[in-house]
Amino acid sequence: MTFLHDMRFRAYFYQVVAVGFVVLVGWTMFATASGNLAKQNIATGFDFLTRPAGFVITEAAIAFEATDTIGRAILVGIANTVKVSLLAAFFGTVLGLAVGIARMSRNPLLARLALVYVELLRNVPLLLYLFLWYSLIILILPPVKQALNLLPGVYLSNSGLVVPAAFVESGGYALLACLLGGAAAAFLIRVAATRKRVATGRSNHGGLIALGVLLAPVLLLWLVNGFSVNWDFPTAGKFRLTGGLHVRPEFVALLFGLALSVSANVAEIVRAGIQAVNKGQWEASAALGLARGKTMRLVVLPQALRIIIPPLTNTYLTVFKNSSLAIAIGYPDLVMVSNTVMNQTGQAIETIAIFMGVYLALSITISLVMNWYNAHVALKER
Amino acid sequence: MKQALLSICAAALGLTMAGQASAASTLETVKARGKLVCGVSLATPGFAAPDDKGRMQGFDADICRSIAAAVFGDGDKVEFVPTNINTRFQALQSGEIDVLSRQTTHTFSRDASLGLDFGPTVFYDGQGLMVPKSLGVSSAKELTEAAICTLPGTTTAQNISDFFRAINGKFELVVFESPDENRAAFYSGRCEAITSDRSDLASIRAVANNPADYIVLPETISKEPLAPAFRQNDSQWGDIVSWSVWLLMAAEEKGITQANVDEKLKSEDPDVQRMLGATEELGKMLGLDNKWGYNVIKSVGNYGEVFERNVGEGTKLGLTRGPNALWNAGGMIYSPPIR
Structure with missing residues (x-):
């Protein structure tokens, strides 16, 4: 019985037992549920995904018709969720960084304002804010018949913002290739220029050159070959504006609500990160003659970043999960599409399993990306 | 949302744990429990909503009461589960509720794939569209390119999509989970039209600032026969639910009301005597008290009374009988003979 006292054996043994237990419980639940469903003649399985959906999704990040399958409808839901979450995370981070730094400002008015902003946003449930933003949009803006004509072709009403849409008619691929090639070249030149500046200590015009390289291929293409862009201007239809690009109030209210809630969290994380950087760093920078702004940008923030990344991951996971509140204000995210599917097919367990699986997979992806970035910026001990 | 998830989890758990629902017959289970557990909607005035004293009122609630009265002789032996x-279907499948009386449309795929059966239609409804009068529209077909607000519930989204596909028109669909947001979006002009079952449109219109500013368009774009549902493969229980409903209709036909049911016990009409259990033993054939018919009418009244009390012209919903009139008065309410 000596191997029972072996540390390594025991470590593995208990893990195997624990995993086995979880699998057994899961399998028993699955088997009983499917057995009971079969006994009660209730349809099971995922065959319904290939049936035609039969309903319209107006706000779709990928093309969707009522004749497409239920599976594609769910895909549209996923795309809509990802779209609004990514945009909210981006805008929220930019805004949150600014507010977080403002919190540390020596100007008392600015610091207090930032404090009020953060506390107001953090201490009221997001759902209430979503209702508020949405109600404000649809109550304050005029109905589409009396839409405000901001610029030629740009209309604002409580049905959203409509702007002219551009369609590249010919030479689309050449344009795309020039854009990507220009961007890649510009990035490389910028990196090389920065490296050279660090090595020589002399400033060069790396940024300007990079900008030129970014735009040159597109300009060249336009001069040499030409590509025709078709503008689709919105026109007044019978009830509303047709054509053009529509930004709908449901999307805007959700993006606004999520981005503001992210920004409040990010602001606190940034403030904590900045405060965690040793005071000596500020003093050392001041002794070297760096101004306060430059100290923040070049000395403190890069060090604060290491502290900021792990809690930031949490915030991103939260915004992604909070996007499911979309259902309250009519944005067709994954949960809303799933609900419609559930009502239509009655197969709630399968549909819930799908959307839980999707949320889990996407959350894990976010975590992996953020962990990779965290390892990238972490202090490397040699 | 969280509540929906919770109840789905509970239902899923119910499915994994409870196989016993099919073991004993529903009637035995209900009798042993001493009350009927009836699934109704969360809060739909006119169909199922608690009044200021906390008593559940509404058309669907009264259907529950009539079944309880048939089983126990007392219409109040009901536990209402929102x-x-x-x-709703998972709650029924898992045995959490005995009957689902919740404005539920009887459709083929629900009947065939969800392990449940439907009783007789208690309310003939249909999906309609409502618009502001100022829009100047008199037919749903003129609504191509319009934005239409709706709830994700039942098959409304599918029906309206089908309708516009059939006339080859495009439209913008805005779907809300919350009825309040749905109404607010319509009243603020975010959508030109709102679509739902006609009975529901009536209640939405009833809460408008000025109901006269809105009209329900003439088209009925879908058939929505609302019927109570029960678990499949229990025909005794199915008979009890169905005949409790049919009895309400037959009683209206015979002029038996909550007020005169005691006199009618002494009626000379053999049909009435059979229905109220004065002669023969029809109740026993269902495994019920022989006075089941008397008990049902005594507790809720006949079909017409249930209709007028909850959704009729004297109520906020102000619905006319229309297709829900008796068959001999131009409607479709028709009971097989009780004999």
């Missing part, structure tokens, strides 16, 4: 629109 069910979510997404989990």
Whole structure:
């Protein structure tokens, strides 16, 4: 019985037992549920995904018709969720960084304002804010018949913002290739220029050159070959504006609500990160003659970043999960599409399993990306 | 949302744990429990909503009461369970409720694939569209390119999509989970039209600032026969639910009301005597008290009374009988003979 006292054996043994237990419980639940469903003649399985959906999704990040399958409808839901979450995370981070730094400002008015902003946003449930933003949009803006004509072709009403849409008619691929090639070249030149500046200590015009390289291929293409862009201007239809690009109030209210809630969290994380950087760093920078702004940008923030990344991951996971509140204000995210599917097919367990699986997979992806970035910026001990 | 998830989890758990629902017959289970557990909607005035004294009122609630009266002789032996629109069928499948009386449309795929059966239609409804009068529209077909607000519930989204596909028109669909947001979006002009079952449109119109500013368009774009549902493969229980409903209709036909049911016990009409259990033993054939018919009418009244009390012209919903009039008065309410 000596191997029972072996540390390594025991470590593995208990893990195997624990995993086995979880699998057994899961399998028993699955088997009983499917057995009971079969006994009660209730349809099971995922065959319904290939049936035609039969309903319209107006706000779709990928093309969707009522004749497409239920599976594609769910895909549209996923795309809509990802779209609004990514945009909210981006805008929220930019805004949150600014507010977080403002919190540390020596100007008392600015610091207090930032404090009020953060506390107001953090201490009221997001759902209430979503209702508020949405109600404000649809109550304050005029109905589409009396839409405000901001610029030629740009209309604002409580049905959203409509702007002219551009369609590249010919030479689309050449344009795309020039854009990507220009961007890649510009990035490389910028990196090389920065490296050279660090090595020589002399400033060069790396940024300007990079900008030129970014735009040159597109300009060249336009001069040499030409590509025709078709503008689709919105026109007044019978009830509303047709054509053009529509930004709908449901999307805007959700993006606004999520981005503001992210920004409040990010602001606190940034403030904590900045405060965690040793005071000596500020003093050392001041002794070297760096101004306060430059100290923040070049000395403190890069060090604060290491502290900021792990809690930031949490915030991103939260915004992604909070996007499911979309259902309250009519944005067709994954949960809303799933609900419609559930009502239509009655197969709630399968549909819930799908959307839980999707949320889990996407959350894990976010975590992996953020962990990779965290390892990238972490202090490397040699 | 969280509540929906919770109830789905509970229902899923119910499915994994409870196989016993099919073991004993529903009637035995209900009798042993001493009350009927009836699934109704969360809060739909006119169909199922608690009044200021906390008593559940409404058309669907009264259907529950009539079944309880048939089983126990007392219409109040009901526990009302508010069910979510997404989990109502799971609640029934798992045995959490005995009957689902929740504005539920009887459709083929529900009947065939969800392990449940439907009783007789208690309310003939249909999906309609409502617009502001100022829009100047008199037919739903003129609504191409319009934005239409709706709830994700039942099959409304599918029906309206089908309708516009059939006339080859495009439209913008805005779907809200919350009825309040749905109404607010319509009243603020975010949508030109709102679509739902006609009975529901009536209640939406009833709460408008000025109901006269809105009209329900003439088209009925879908058939929505609302019927109570029960678990499959229990025909005794199915008979009890169905005949409790049919009895309400037959009683209206015979002029038996809550007020005169005691006199009618002494009626000379053999049909009335059979229905109220004065002669023969029809109740026993269902495994019920022989006075079941008397008990049902005594507790809720006949079909017409249930209709007028909850959704009729004297109520906020102000619905006319229309297709829900008796068959001999131009409607479709028709009971097989009780003999």
